[in-house]
Amino acid sequence: MPRNSKSQNYHLSNAFSSQLIVRSWVMSTGFRKNNPFKSLITYTLFFGIFAIAVALHSAWTYYDISLPLSSPSSNVSSYHETSEFREFPEHATKWTAVISNGKIIASPVLVEDAIYVVVGRTSGEGRIQAMSSWDGSILWDHSLSGVSDFSPVVAEDVIFISLRSGLLVALDRHNGKELWSFQAESFINGPPIVEDGVIYLAAVKIYALDAVTGEVRWTRKAPKDVSSHLALSQGVLAFVGFDGVLRLFDADKGKPKFEYPIWFPFSDQLLASKSLLIVTGGGANIHAIDIRSVDIPYERAMRSVWERLWLWGMAPSPTVPRGYLWHNGTLQGVEAKAFVADGNFVYVGIEDAKLSDSSGQIVALDLSDGQVRWRTFLDSFPISAHLVGQEGLLVATSAGQLHFLSKSSGFQSHHVELGLKLVAPPGLGHNQLVVADNSGTIRSLK
Template sequence: MLNPVARNKKTFVSAVIGMALLGLAGCSSDGEEAIEPNPLPDFNQEVKVHKVWDKGVGSGQKDSWLHLTPVVSGDRIFAASASGRVTALSSATGKEKWEVDLETRITGGVGAGEGLVLVGTRDGQVIALSERDGKQLWKAPVTSEVLAAPQVERGVVIVQAIDAKLIGLDAKDGEKLWQQEVLQPVLTLRGTSTPRISDGVVYAGFSNGEARAYRLDTGIQLWDAKVSVPRGSSELERMVDVDAEPLISSDRLYMVSYQGNVVGLDRDSGRVLWARESSSYESMTEGFGNLYLSDAGSVVSAVDQRTGSIVWSQKDFAHRSLSGPAAFGSYVVAGDFEGYLHVISQVDGRIVGRTKVDSSGIRSRPVVVDDMIYVYTNGGDLTALTIK
């Protein structure tokens, strides 16, 4: 059961982030004016964004500050709404394959693989559905609310809960195989990094600014590293949460923290190869030898993967609450709080395209598979787009 102190703590900090750091227009709770978002920037259109299909898949995530990102597995895309609806669609046409209502609040998802569709709930449950027909296969309790998408590989489901516990479950029946725990700071952002699995190793980031690697089968810790070290006199200043998903590229692992650093790590040892000051809670993408990240102020930057040096920065989206970026061909795409999808050149960061997807806003990072971009809006609209 979720510790009520932790829940209150998370809710308070989430409100601070929502009103102050994300820069939405209006007044904050103490009467001070919040930072105004930049107006839509002018640009010379070089590409057109075409809608292939769109489909309503429930009530979305509204103003809950969740990141319920769809996932593509095989020829299907799976999406979940906060109200409990999980939908499977053809990734090519948007035709519905199945839909189920779990009648519970979904806060973490969606994960898919090995025939499973996985979501986490507010009351600390992990639910596994069949990819084929949506039938519930099992439900397993974990230690607290799940805000990150559960992951599965080699018969093990990995769950990272909001109380900084990392749990391995048997993919057949949800039985607990192992559990690891990291000491949590007094205050954290309301968010959890989604673990990544590669070659039998689980890579995870935590709210204390650490990155850790574990064996997938046993949960034995292989190494730990500091992404960021807390600094400052107050607990708010000392927050260095790693909420973004780790990015794996060849023999390196890249991670970014809030009020801390973006770092390049050696995958085998956790040795820090380079570190650059940054502040972000959105996941990164890569291309052309660069990392692309959207920071807490919605400045998009390209960072050289070898050295950590800044290649370019695009500041025209400041305080527009950009989603995490996704690479598409030679472009980077990201959504904003007004529901626009922006297209940026990977070469120099110039804006080359834009389209309005949905006025409810785009918080979840776009999903790119082959020649399609999938955008899930806060209001529950799932849209497939392509760029020409």
């Protein structure tokens, strides 16, 4: 049969159509499988999603975008009365008291007209006593279910005691009646901190409780547990873990903010002074860190690569780590402890040797750069330093000496021999100074 000319022309035109030509080229070249434009779009989408995820993670880490917690039921804070101690005490003894069957291992606490002392080294001996600051008579006595290694903390009408068992007890400070208690999961490191109606504890977790009711506001697992006491300043909690890493948490919600590795053996006490956090420890190392620091995501990983390249001679020297302010490792001694700071100096005690009768030093470092401004050598190592009045610094040593120094120059005006060895720093307040030895003898100086 003769072919239809129209049909032949139709197939001929379709054979040379642009659609068929493109389709034939796609089939012969595999364009669909190896389309560069398609790969570019895929990679762009992938990196776009990755960048958005990094940005969201960075925002979550750097900024606090979570919902606020309800306000605590009060605004009570820890009581501090040392500001009322205006002049150095005389050597004259105001009164002496002996606590029967009581071994004291923590500092007495003076609040208005009362002195609070935790005694006992075994669970059967543990108790807290309130004494009159006027004559040392017993106001009340409360038995504890365990032993406390730390001084009690007073916030308005409540006194808090942390026990080795992880139990926190809240008592009415006027009569010793128990108000509430809280059981942590492990031993509590250091005394609690009470600030703006919230009490903070450090154990295997960091706890924030309502200071009046004991209700848990938040808890946060501490990586590698907690090896130091807590420090609090400008809404930031600071502690060091058993891995030697300093960690900063937001005090309001417990959100981790910053991590900083400490390369020397550290003491269990941190000192916070406004935006500065002072870490001290073995080898008389003293390190200042900005407590306002916040981690930038992936910065540590990038810095690690940078440091490796620098060691291989392939990159310039790394900049100082985030949070670093200054470090002083030039002081001679086996251990340093920061006691107190004012607007200009931080006052640090140095232990010269690990001996019971070791000598020591008290050193004033400039808060701005960590340089030594003055240094005073002592016959025994210092266990505390207190600011007194406008120009005074009262330093207590383990051998029972009280040294009265000028805080601006370190010049010693005089010193007092107490005649007893101190196991804990003296308590100051209400224009008197109270010292205690481990046998249970308490002496008030006026």
